[in-house]
Amino acid sequence: QQQVKQSPQSLIVQKGGISIINCAYENTAFDYFPWYQQFPGKGPALLIAIRPDVSEKKEGRFTISFNKSAKQFSLHIMDSQPGDSATYFCAASIIGFQKLVFGTGTRLLVSP
Amino acid sequence: GAVVSQHPSRVICKSGTSVKIECRSLDFQATTMFWYRQFPKQSLMLMATSNEGSKATYEQGVEKDKFLINHASLTLSTLTVTSAHPEDSSFYICSATSRDRGLQPQHFGDGTRLSIL
Numbered sequence: 002q003q004q005v006k007q008s009p010q011s012l013i014v015q016k017g018g019i020s021i022i023n024c025a026y027e028n029t030a031f032d033y034f035p036w037y038q039q040f041p042g043k044g045p046a047l048l049i050a051i052r053p054d055v056s057e058k059k060e061g062r063f064t065i066s067f068n069k070s071a072k073q074f075s076l077h078i079m080d081s082q083p084g085d086s087a088t089y090f091c092a093a094s095i096i097g098f099q100k101l102v103f104g105t106g107t108r109l110l111v112s113p
Numbered sequence: 114g115a116v117v118s119q120h121p122s123r124v125i126c127k128s129g130t131s132v133k134i135e136c137r138s139l140d141f142q143a144t145t146m147f148w149y150r151q152f153p154k155q156s157l158m159l160m161a162t163s164n165e166g167s168k169a170t171y172e173q174g175v176e177k178d179k180f181l182i183n184h185a186s187l188t189l190s191t192l193t194v195t196s197a198h199p200e201d202s203s204f205y206i207c208s209a210t211s212r213d214r215g216l217q218p219q220h221f222g223d224g225t226r227l228s229i230l
Contacts, residue, residue, distance in 0.1 A: 045157070046221065
């Protein structure tokens, strides 16, 4: 029940295309859903996060879509650029508690 | 934004030695710090949660005598890998947050690549 399932494992997108990464969770107590971006040899960096009281949040080219009834959320990267090539992790937590439950990660490659 | 500094970024040492990794929050008081381990092409695995001034809470399967964690101040936590062996080679990452921020988001350091020969 603590798992967060992430797909796809890897993704290749052409420059200018839309990258879509999906996550699903089971624990309905989760109320905080961040996405992290990690480059090789670096720590994860917070990209964008959403609470379940909204269905969508957009920051620049990055959008989180959230479906509470389906217990799913996804990251959309619009106009994908080669510089977006990285590993992306979704995560879930309960505000006020400590642990983040991470997805398994998606390796994104944006081809020039 | 919040900055977390981790040192060293890379360490290579002989089997049997102990290695200390530092994690500092540079611009906020970190009441809680987390230590993760990451194997190549895998997700982050939480090792322990460290609250300032109290003993760390270790995840199941993590040897507390092997991985010593100290969180003596609101800006510094250390992880010491004692009597390190080749199987301890990994990428260790810390993160920090504050109760004032509802314990989220976690801000991560840039990790320490530990190689045991």
